[in-house]
Amino acid sequence: MVSSIVWLRDDLRLADNPALDAALQRGNPVCLVYVLDEESPGLRPLGGAASWWLHHSLEALGRQAEALGGALTLRRGGAAAVLQALVEETGADAVFWNRRYGGPERAVDAGIKSWAEEQGLAAASFQANLLFEPWQIQTGSGGPYKVFSPFWRACLEAPEPRKPLEAPPALSSPGAGSEDLAAWHLLPRDPDWSGGLAATWQPGEQGAWARLEDFAGGGVEGYASARERPGVEGSSRLSPHLRFGEISPFQVWEELRHAPETEDARVFRSELGWREFCWQLLYFNPQLATRNYRPEFDGFSWAGRQGLAAWKRGRTGYPLVDAGMRQLWQTGWMHNRVRMATASFLVKNLLIDWRVGESWFWDTLVDADAANNPANWQWVAGSGADASPYFRIFNPVTQSRKFDAAGDYLRRYVPELAGLGKQIHEPWKLADKTGPAAGYPEPIVDLGDTRRRALDAYDRMKNG
Ligand SMILES: Cc1cc2nc3c(=O)[nH]c(=O)nc-3n(C[C@H](O)[C@H](O)[C@H](O)COP(=O)(O)OP(=O)(O)OC[C@H]3O[C@@H](n4cnc5c(N)ncnc54)[C@H](O)[C@@H]3O)c2cc1C
Structure with a gap:
């Protein structure tokens, strides 16, 4: 047949x-x-x-x-x-x-x-897999958008995304032999480091729906502020499910189609918009993961790789950076704000080429995405489209004080610091080095010195 x-x-x-x-x-x-x-x-x-x-x-x-x-x-x-x-x-x-x-x-x-x-x-x-085809949304002069806000406005003015299709009630397949999945060796062995991933995620369509219902069931109320706080589950955690297409953006959009026009719903939709924007960037710039979107960054002098091992292992001495890198290692995912802070630390305080960090995220993230990952790394580095200005250097201490004031997130992922109170944001200031934080590293770099070094390197690039 x-x-x-x-x-x-x-x-x-x-x-x-x-x-x-x-x-x-x-x-x-x-x-x-x-x-x-x-x-x-x-x-x-x-x-x-x-x-x-x-x-x-x-x-x-x-x-x-x-x-x-x-x-x-x-x-x-x-x-x-x-x-x-x-x-x-x-x-x-x-x-x-x-x-x-x-x-x-x-x-x-x-x-x-x-x-x-x-x-x-x-x-x-x-x-x-995208709500808007990359070639569908164009500027008045017919090219792709380079800035997010007008891009997303144009998307919202286009016809609204279609309704999702139902799953089939039954399937019949011809007898085509299948290979043995285990023989593909996709799972880690010697050592098997996947225990934390398995405890955190349920890959597959069912797992994706459980997440969506859990998140959108409450009408995304509170999302706009909760998404900023790494210590709470304030965002959808749909990213790996969207990455592998276990759920489509049309299905996610549909959940909110009739939601009241709150700030929370607007912000959540615009995050889906960032995903569209990143994919549009990749479509028009296929080498987004290897080439600076802004070619002037080709002349930037990176410092080498000093501090890279400490960054990867979550032993920089900066609690927010270390908590993020350990969350990544343990669960295959990292909170968005902390992704920004850890990426900024690598690129600006350690002055390590963004491509090095992008590769590490590519290897360790369950949602490692061919567009979102390089586009966001370039955004942090300042070399990307609509990028954060280079002089915006995230200070990990200010960031954790603001977004994890009680230190819940820090305590969860940096257990050596669990016994600390307010000092948890700056453990190096503790007078007693034999106390509860003993064993936690001293900061590997000075934030002020490295900030100045980064700004100097940027000035040299601009003027050179
Ligand atoms: C350095 C860096 C690297 C990143 N690498 C990836 C990556 O490899 N894969 C990935 O999916 N996201 C990446 N992001 C974007 C963002 O951090 C994640 O999409 C988000 O944390 C996923 O959590 P969530 O599903 O709970 O997001 P929610 O806040 O619930 O957002 C819903 C969905 O919108 C999309 N989205 C949200 N923020 C962004 C964004 N900034 N850019 C593009 N899409 C977004 C995701 O598909 C997400 O699942 C990166 C961000 C940074 C700063």
């Missing part, structure tokens, strides 16, 4: 999946396939935490497909060769997928589309 192939990538869900929907409408069995493609040129290999997530997400999706009577086929290899083989095996006459927006990914997809059309197969791609 003729079948259709649905090639899943960053859209590991059955609901609101336009490629799957289109295949099902043809009325034939559907071969749902995920290809672990480590061969097509230019694709960025997944980091460790994202690989862990992918394993569990595929496992969850496989279970879901089976519960509906179908199957998820897993194959490893170059996507073109794998899809060609699958067409032969299953006799499929159509290949459908949801669009992705990175440069190398688009090149792979374009090649597959031409091949499929040459073979006389039906081939079609769909909008599923």
Whole structure:
């Protein structure tokens, strides 16, 4: 019997999946396939935490497909060769997928589309992972936006995002053999560092919905201020689910479609807008993770790598930086405000190239995202679009005093400091070095000196 192939990538869900929907409408069995493609040129290999997530997400999706009577086929290899083989095996006459927006990914997809059309197969791609296609939102003169606010205003003036599609009630799949997920070795071994991730997250569509309902069930009330406080669960924590497409931005948007127009709802929607903006930046700047968006930063003199190991391990002597880096290591996620503070510390106080920090986040974040990660690193570094001005250097002490005044977040992730009161923000000021904070490092750099050094380096770049 003729079948259709649905090639899943960053859209590991059955609901609101336009490629799957289109295949099902043809009325034939559907071969749902995920290809672990480590061969097509230019694709960025997944980091460790994202690989862990992918394993569990595929496992969850496989279970879901089976519960509906179908199957998820897993194959490893170059996507073109794998899809060609699958067409032969299953006799499929159509290949459908949801669009992705990175440069190398688009090149792979374009090649597959031409091949499929040459073979006389039906081939079609769909909008599923962004609310607004990057080319759809343009400035008056026809180019991409470089500043967030007018970009987001233009999005809000465009037709409102469509309603999400329902999940299929049943699936039937042709008998295409699947590889053994365990043999892909996506999980860490020797040592297995994933215990904290497993305790924090439930990868998969069900886990994504649990988060969304937990968060939006209360109408996002209080989000605008709670999202700033790392010691409380004030944001949605949907980022890894959105990253892997276990939930779509259309589904998240729908939850708020009829919400009252509060400041909380406005701010939350605008965070989804930042995601759109970052992807639009990547679409028009495929080398966003490796090249300064503002080329004048090519002449910036970085200082080397001194302090990098302490930063990665959360042993800089600055409690907010250390708490953030340890949260990242333990849970694969870090609070947004703390991401800004830790990134600023690396780039400005240690004067280490933003690309070094971006790579570490890429390896350790469960939500490591090809657009959001480099765009935000460049935003902090000052080299990006609509970037934070270079002279804005986050002071980790001021930041923790303001956003974690009682020190709850610091205590949770830096247990050596748990016994401290107000001094928790500046433990180096304690007179008694043998007290409760003994063993916690002294600051590895002076904030004032390194701030001046960063501003001098910036001035040299501007004038040089
Ligand atoms: C240095 C640095 C690196 C970052 N790397 C990533 C990354 O790899 N992946 C990632 O998804 N986000 C990244 N962010 C953005 C942001 O920190 C996370 O999206 C956010 O913390 C996720 O938590 P949440 O889902 O609870 O967000 P919420 O506040 O609930 O926001 C909802 C969704 O909006 C999107 N969003 C929120 N803030 C941003 C933002 N600043 N830029 C783009 N999208 C945003 C995310 O998809 C998020 O899930 C980075 C930020 C910084 C400063």
